[in-house]
Amino acid sequence: MSDLRKKLHDACVNYVRKSMDAAELGIKEAQKASNEDTKSSAGDKYETGRAMMQQETDRNLTQLNEANKLMVALKRISANGTSIKAEIGSVITTNNGSFYLAISAGIISVDGKNYFAVSPASPIGVLLAGKAVGDSFSLNGKPYIIEAVN
Incomplete structure (x- = not known):
């Protein structure tokens, strides 16, 4: 990963x-x-x-x-390793999309899959930080469930 x-x-x-x-x-x-x-x-x-x-x-x-x-x-972001909890540099998969917690760069396509590059200071970045598999949160009335953190 x-x-x-x-x-x-x-x-x-x-x-x-x-x-x-x-x-x-x-x-x-x-x-x-x-x-x-x-x-x-x-x-x-x-x-x-x-x-x-x-x-x-x-x-x-x-x-x-x-x-x-x-x-x-x-x-400052390590591109190596994996994470148990969402942190800067993590790839987080949710029921509503996959996110790369780094900088706000919009949608990035890698290997045919889209990821949202989001800043840790963005509203969704703040909500993602520290979350682990199985955790959930809501943003603008939309529920998110963490399916994987890498």
Whole structure:
């Protein structure tokens, strides 16, 4: 089962890397556009364009910073071993889907099966933490029963 954990962990790392690459590309494009923008007779247009490019750069820097935080969190997670109780890095199977408790990365497909990558701080992550096989909880009126923890 640790092979599954490793595959899910790698998928999350790839998800974060894609986010980082997109943010870095956005920063480069905004800087390039800002540098290519020449001052015209309509000075306000030039200043507005530069301000918009700065806002775009700032937005992408924020996204890059958030992606870096996710990568740091992933580096703290062991992709090896198994768990008896749900903890960070665990794969939890319930009657309503399977979850990878790591970062919020949405649905990840591994070996033809879908897993929800969820943060331990998310509402469902908080409810999953510490649960063992046979435990149950309810989220938004929907009952969940833990079928397996790995």
